[in-house]
Amino acid sequence: MAETSSSSSSAAAPAPAPSSDPAVDPTAIASMAEEAPPEEMTLVVKWSGKEYTVRAAGDDTLGELKMRICEVTDVLPKRQKLLYPRLMLKDDSVLLSSLPLKPSLKFSMIGTVEEEILVDRPDDPEVLDDHELLQDEVTAIKDKDVYRQKLIRRAKQYKVKLLNPCREGKRLLVLDIDYTLFDHKSPAENPLELMRPFLHEFLTAAYAEYDIMIWSATSMKWVQLKMEQLGVLSNPGYKITALLDHMGMITVQSEKHSEKRTFDCKPLGLIWTKFPEYYNENNTIMFDDLRRNFVMNPQNGLVIKPFRARRF
Numbered sequence: 450m451a452e453t454s455s456s457s458s459s460a461a462a463p464a465p466a467p468s469s470d471p472a473v474d475p476t477a478i479a480s481m482a483e484e485a486p487p488e489e490m491t492l493v494v495k496w497s498g499k500e501y502t503v504r505a506a507g508d509d510t511l512g513e514l515k516m517r518i519c520e521v522t523d524v525l526p527k528r529q530k531l532l533y534p535r536l537m538l539k540d541d542s543v544l545l546s547s548l549p550l551k552p553s554l555k556f557s558m559i560g561t562v563e564e565e566i567l568v569d570r571p572d573d574p575e576v577l578d579d580h581e582l583l584q585d586e587v588t589a590i591k592d593k594d595v596y597r598q599k600l601i602r603r604a605k606q607y608k609v610k611l612l613n614p615c616r617e618g619k620r621l622l623v624l625d626i627d628y629t630l631f632d633h634k635s636p637a638e639n640p641l642e643l644m645r646p647f648l649h650e651f652l653t654a655a656y657a658e659y660d661i662m663i664w665s666a667t668s669m670k671w672v673q674l675k676m677e678q679l680g681v682l683s684n685p686g687y688k689i690t691a692l693l694d695h696m697g698m699i700t701v702q703s704e705k706h707s708e709k710r711t712f713d714c715k716p717l718g719l720i721w722t723k724f725p726e727y728y729n730e731n732n733t734i735m736f737d738d739l740r741r742n743f744v745m746n747p748q749n750g751l752v753i754k755p756f757r758a759r760r761f
Contacts, residue, residue: 490545494518494531496558506602507546508595510700510711511538514545520696524560525668532557542702542711590701591745596716599699600745604722607697613688615660615727621690622659623717623735625742626675627667628755633675635757640678645756649684656687660727664693664715664735666742693720701744716745 492514494501503517515526531538533556536548590596627633632643652661663681665672672692676682682689698713715737721729735743736753743750 493555494558495555509545511543512541513700523562529560596701600716600718603699604719609691609723611691613690619660620732621728622655623662623664625737626665628738632757644679653686660690662691666695669694712741714744715742
């Protein structure tokens with residue numbers, strides 16, 4: 450990868466050092482997954498003449514509910530407007546448990562499925578400057594029980610479809626897409642023009658020691674399309690183990706500010722729970738241009754310099 454930060458200058462991804470921080474135990478998550486909190490609820494959403502049933506928990510946010518609705522309707526969260534009798538639903542960070550929801554009432558949703566699969570990721574949110582996350586904040590977030598419970602539920606709900614088998618004795622490299630593998634904003638006639646230089650060479654070298662998973666904060670349709678366009682899924686030099694999308698992420702809050710700020714992150718514990726015999730906190734590393742994406746696993750994350758194609 451040509452433009453990584455100085456801490457990631459070598460071609461093959463280094464193995465993260467074992468951390469003294471308390472790790473999320475995949476075995477414990479798996480055993481607790483059947484003991485989801487009692488505040489789980491079943492909600493009904495009306496859209497386009499049909500009714501959809503969505504399961505959520507009281508400590509889920511409105512934004513997470515939109516992710517669940519996206520799962521059954523394909524309407525992206527940013528395209529959804531939710532309506533509920535006598536409620537104003539404008540703040541995606543509000544907890545469902547704080548809303549006076551009644552079993553007899555239903556949500557209505559206004560929204561349209563994207564006409565094009567290629568959907569721009571919104572510019573990195575104004576809700577939180579990535580550099581504002583301090584170390585004590587990261588620790589407070591990853592150790593908070595409410596987020597561990599969210600991880601437990603997400604691990605139970607989210608399905609990871611393997612494209613190729615996990616390999617015994619290999620470490621795991623998890624890669625973001627936007628600005629990590631690909632510049633999704635610059636104009637170009639061919640997507641290959643926006644691919645990070647030496648991407649295939651890097652992945653080929655990494656594959657000798659690492660299984661590779663791609664995790665993007667966008668929809669699975671976009672992930673598959675972009676990886677196909679870049680030739681990542683068909684390159685003979687390496688194989689991708691799995692693709693993950695935004696549905697595997699969880700929402701957390703930064704609480705060291707006068708005003709709470711909400712953002713989504715990629716908890717690696719989800720992967721460790723699914724494949725405990727292969728991957729864990731001692732053999733996994735994630736490259737992402739946004740540090741907040743690995744706030745649940747800071748010892749396993751490496752911030753990579755965003756790649757933006759230079760167009761003259």
